Amino acid sequence: MATAYRWSPEIPEGLSNGRANVARGETGTGRYFEQTGIPRFARNDGKMPLSANSGGGPSRKVAAMTTRSLRRELMGGNCKKPAMAEFYTVKRIDNSRLVHHLEPAKMRNLFRTAALGGIIAVFFMLYVYQHFRCIDMSFQLEDLKGKQTQAAELNGKLKLEIATLRDPRRIDVIAQHELGFKRPEANQVREYVNLDGAQVAALQYTRLNRAP
Amino acid sequence: MEQEKVHVRLLIIAGVALFWMAGIFGRVAYLQLFLHSEYLARAAKQQRKRIDIAPKRGVIYDRNMRPLAMSIPVQSAFAVPSEVKDVGMATRLLAGVLGIPAEEIRQELESENTFVWIKRKLAPDKVEAVQSLNLKGIYLQEENQRYYPKRDMAAHVLGFVNIDEKGMGGVEERYDDLIRSKAEKVVVMTDGRQRWYDGGETLRDRGANAVLTLDERIQYIVERELAAAIEKRHAPAGSVIVQDPNSGAILAMANWPRFNPNAATDSPDEARMNRAISAIYEPGSTFKLITLAAAFDQGLIRADEVFDCENGAVTVAGHLIHDHKRYGLLTVADILANSSDVGAIKIALRLGSPKFFDYIKGFGFGTPTGVDLPGESRGLLHRLDHWGSYSIASVSMGQEVGVTPLQVVTAVSAVANGGLLYKPYVVQQMMRGNQALGVEGPGTDPPRRVVRPETAATLRRLMEGVILHGTGKAARLDGWTAAGKTGTAQKIDPATGRYSPKNVIASFAGFAPINNPAVTILVTIDSPAGFPHDGATVAAPVFKRIAEQVLPYLDVARDVPSSPQLLQTAYSAKTEDDEAPSDDLAPIDFSAQPEDREESVKANSTQTTLQKLPEVMMAVDEGGDIAVPDFTGNTMREVTENCLKLGLNPVLVGSYLAIQQVPAAGAKVRRGTKVTVQFGSEPARAGKTH
Numbered sequence: 001m002a003t004a005y006r007w008s009p010e011i012p013e014g015l016s017n018g019r020a021n022v023a024r025g026e027t028g029t030g031r032y033f034e035q036t037g038i039p040r041f042a043r044n045d046g047k048m049p050l051s052a053n054s055g056g057g058p059s060r061k062v063a064a065m066t067t068r069s070l071r072r073e074l075m076g077g078n079c080k081k082p083a084m085a086e087f088y089t090v091k092r093i094d095n096s097r098l099v100h101h102l103e104p105a106k107m108r109n110l111f112r113t114a115a116l117g118g119i120i121a122v123f124f125m126l127y128v129y130q131h132f133r134c135i136d137m138s139f140q141l142e143d144l145k146g147k148q149t150q151a152a153e154l155n156g157k158l159k160l161e162i163a164t165l166r167d168p169r170r171i172d173v174i175a176q177h178e179l180g181f182k183r184p185e186a187n188q189v190r191e192y193v194n195l196d197g198a199q200v201a202a203l204q205y206t207r208l209n210r211a212p
Numbered sequence: 213m214e215q216e217k218v219h220v221r222l223l224i225i226a227g228v229a230l231f232w233m234a235g236i237f238g239r240v241a242y243l244q245l246f247l248h249s250e251y252l253a254r255a256a257k258q259q260r261k262r263i264d265i266a267p268k269r270g271v272i273y274d275r276n277m278r279p280l281a282m283s284i285p286v287q288s289a290f291a292v293p294s295e296v297k298d299v300g301m302a303t304r305l306l307a308g309v310l311g312i313p314a315e316e317i318r319q320e321l322e323s324e325n326t327f328v329w330i331k332r333k334l335a336p337d338k339v340e341a342v343q344s345l346n347l348k349g350i351y352l353q354e355e356n357q358r359y360y361p362k363r364d365m366a367a368h369v370l371g372f373v374n375i376d377e378k379g380m381g382g383v384e385e386r387y388d389d390l391i392r393s394k395a396e397k398v399v400v401m402t403d404g405r406q407r408w409y410d411g412g413e414t415l416r417d418r419g420a421n422a423v424l425t426l427d428e429r430i431q432y433i434v435e436r437e438l439a440a441a442i443e444k445r446h447a448p449a450g451s452v453i454v455q456d457p458n459s460g461a462i463l464a465m466a467n468w469p470r471f472n473p474n475a476a477t478d479s480p481d482e483a484r485m486n487r488a489i490s491a492i493y494e495p496g497s498t499f500k501l502i503t504l505a506a507a508f509d510q511g512l513i514r515a516d517e518v519f520d521c522e523n524g525a526v527t528v529a530g531h532l533i534h535d536h537k538r539y540g541l542l543t544v545a546d547i548l549a550n551s552s553d554v555g556a557i558k559i560a561l562r563l564g565s566p567k568f569f570d571y572i573k574g575f576g577f578g579t580p581t582g583v584d585l586p587g588e589s590r591g592l593l594h595r596l597d598h599w600g601s602y603s604i605a606s607v608s609m610g611q612e613v614g615v616t617p618l619q620v621v622t623a624v625s626a627v628a629n630g631g632l633l634y635k636p637y638v639v640q641q642m643m644r645g646n647q648a649l650g651v652e653g654p655g656t657d658p659p660r661r662v663v664r665p666e667t668a669a670t671l672r673r674l675m676e677g678v679i680l681h682g683t684g685k686a687a688r689l690d691g692w693t694a695a696g697k698t699g700t701a702q703k704i705d706p707a708t709g710r711y712s713p714k715n716v717i718a719s720f721a722g723f724a725p726i727n728n729p730a731v732t733i734l735v736t737i738d739s740p741a742g743f744p745h746d747g748a749t750v751a752a753p754v755f756k757r758i759a760e761q762v763l764p765y766l767d768v769a770r771d772v773p774s775s776p777q778l779l780q781t782a783y784s785a786k787t788e789d790d791e792a793p794s795d796d797l798a799p800i801d802f803s804a805q806p807e808d809r810e811e812s813v814k815a816n817s818t819q820t821t822l823q824k825l826p827e828v829m830m831a832v833d834e835g836g837d838i839a840v841p842d843f844t845g846n847t848m849r850e851v852t853e854n855c856l857k858l859g860l861n862p863v864l865v866g867s868y869l870a871i872q873q874v875p876a877a878g879a880k881v882r883r884g885t886k887v888t889v890q891f892g893s894e895p896a897r898a899g900k901t902h
Contacts, residue, residue, distance in 0.1 A: 139408075142407070156285075164361040166361075172436075
């Protein structure tokens with residue numbers, strides 16, 4: 001008789017009515033087991049032995065079935081392997097009080113490796129960052145150089161304009177024809193001592209000490 | 213079984229992934245290892261661009277760092293013919309915008325060249341118009357445009373540049389290799405959007421800046437007066453040079469006709485010629501200075517020595533030479549003052565041709581002066597062995613010898629500074645940034661002594677006599693002493709081959725003040741119209757007007773008191789509100805006026821003060837208050853003691869007893885004024901003739 005073990009507190013239906021012998025028991029480990037016997041029929045023409053309470057009815061029906069057909073029925077109909085006693089260990093394990101032991105050496109190695117890898121990663125990222133930052137700053141630098149060049153060009157143009165406006169001939173023409181200035185005679189231009197007060201007033205009073 | 217299935221699937225997936233990765237890495241390896249150089253070259257081609265940097269010329273400044281020539285960037289339009297799709301449309305549009313004949317543009321666009329200019333150095337509005345057309349194949353490139361903001365001022369000294377910014381004439385040509393930077397190609401890195409991200413460091417050879425010896429203000433004064441004289445005398449040409457006699461630096465160099473270097477090609481070649489260094493002319497009577505300098509330096513004559521001028525005519529080697537006036541007995545001083553040809557000939561004959569020739573060469577005639585300008589002429593001086601019997605007479609009068617104005621002014625400067633011949637120069641220094649470049653040039657050459665200081669002092673005094681009572685009265689300055697010599701040289705008529713009585717070159721060469729000269733000025737006017745047209749009438753007044761403007765600009769102290777006419781002029785300008793009537797020569801007393809105007813002065817109201825001032829501002833300066841004593845007959849010790857007592861600065865020339873002095877006795881000067889006293893033997897008795 002094949003014996004199957006299943007981790008179940010209950011006996012499945014259909015197996016407790018004589019089709020199989022279910023034995024319940026308790027192993028030394030505290031496990032419960034159920035033995036679902038799938039009787040291996042002896043060679044009696046393939047007929048099932050009579051059960052303990054065989055008297056007819058279902059047992060008869062069972063008795064009339066061959067082992068294979070019975071297995072098939074029991075197993076859902078497509079069982080090709082020979083019946084074996086299968087023991088299902090129902091095991092209840094409580095890990096709530098388990099303490100996971102960490103090996104310090106392994107952890108150190110792990111951290112060391114992680115740190116090294118992190119440093120390498122940081123350096124790599126830093127290198128990449130610098131590379132692209134450098135390119136970015138190069139763009140900015142070229143942009144600033146362009147602005148500087150434009151400013152220098154504008155400066156040059158303004159200096160040219162200033163020099164043109166300062167042309168003595170141009171100023172002479174403006175002074176004489178537009179403002180009505182007259183060119184001084186040689187005797188009108190005198191050296192003078194810069195006295196306190198308005199410069200124009202000082203010009204009027206320039207006269208060195210004169211001998212009587 | 214399930215697990216096996218899962219296991220197989222995982223293996224399949226892993227296998228696919230591995231295969232994929234292998235493919236990628238293999239491709240990467242293939243690209244990196246086998247195609248590396250090819251892609252590197254392709255990337256370089258895409259990313260690298262060669263940019264042409266147009267050469268930029270440095271700035272040319274005057275001695276006070278005022279810019280006279282500078283370059284600014286401008287855009288030029290060019291085309292890549294292969295990229296132009298619709299030549300007809302491009303031609304029409306560009307012709308309309310740029311004002312160029314369409315056929316010219318079409319020719320360029322249909323050429324097989326890869327690069328053609330459409331128009332160079334466009335105005336900003338044209339640049340905008342071309343950009344707005346947005347034509348494919350038409351691009352703009354930056355170049356530099358040379359500008360001369362003062363237009364035709366000092367054009368002959370500055371020169372000009374051609375379309376390629378190459379110097380043509382003047383300082384631009386002479387120092388072209390320094391002023392012009394080299395054209396460069398710069399490699400820049402660009403990204404996908406053609407933005408530059410690495411312009412690279414370029415060691416640009418910046419064009420050097422030139423600082424000239426010219427003074428912009430003096431140059432303007434000189435050009436204005438020359439233009440006025442040319443217009444007044446209807447002369448076709450002329451030139452004026454102002455030089456510092458103590459260094460050879462050229463303060464101003466003006467020529468007529470002028471040209472505008474901004475549009476140099478619009479002017480004829482004649483206008484672009486620097487007559488001051490290239491035009492050769494016979495100097496005429498100004499050359500008598502050289503004759504007398506040589507004779508004095510050889511000790512062959514004295515200033516008071518009398519010569520018989522043969523009543524205005526003398527025969528030399530069969531040639532009869534007439535003087536411009538019938539002179540009888542003249543001292544050497546008078547010979548120069550009155551510009552007697554006969555007197556000069558007699559002096560030259562006493563000197564002799566060989567010695568005379570040596571002094572002529574010593575003064576720099578017949579050889580280029582070495583000025584740092586291109587195109588200088590050496591003049592015309594026949595070799596001594598080619599002199600005829602008559603040559604000494606001709607040359608002594610300033611004929612049969614060709615000189616340039618620069619040679620004459622340099623020689624006169626040698627007399628002014630005591631006998632040292634300086635090389636003239638126009639470039640003071642070359643600078644790159646703030647660093648001066650050590651450039652060898654005439655400015656660094658030491659001077660050469662041509663005559664003794666005593667000779668120069670004597671000649672200065674005689675030249676003063678030309679102005680005081682000789683032919684150069686029109687050159688007398690108001691407020692400064694001056695010395696000079698007139699010149700009227702007849703030009704040869706090309707039709708007849710003889711000297712023309714009508715066409716002359718009127719000139720005046722002089723310097724001021726006599727003691728410690730600040731400027732030497734030469735004025736030459738070519739073929740002035742009308743009569744009189746001699747140097748005394750035409751050129752001497754120009755010298756006066758220029759000197760009277762330049763000397764106060766240079767802050768040269770006056771060494772001559774104002775003439776009485778000035779006082780009279782000042783008084784006539786007084787307003788009716790002025791208090792006391794005054795005599796013509798009564799001095800103006802300003803002592804009370806500052807107190808009356810104290811309030812306005814304290815208020816510092818310039819406007820108020822201006823309103824109260826007379827219409828014509830006259831501030832009479834009667835000179836110093838130290839009367840120069842008469843040193844005649846004094847010993848050197850006595851002269852020195854007297855000068856130091858009065859606070860004057862004595863300059864003693866010669867030995868024995870004082871015979872001449874400048875300023876003259878009685879002149880009012882200021883403390884510290886230099887008084888030159890010449891010493892010598894007793895003056896010669898009257899009546900001695902030669």
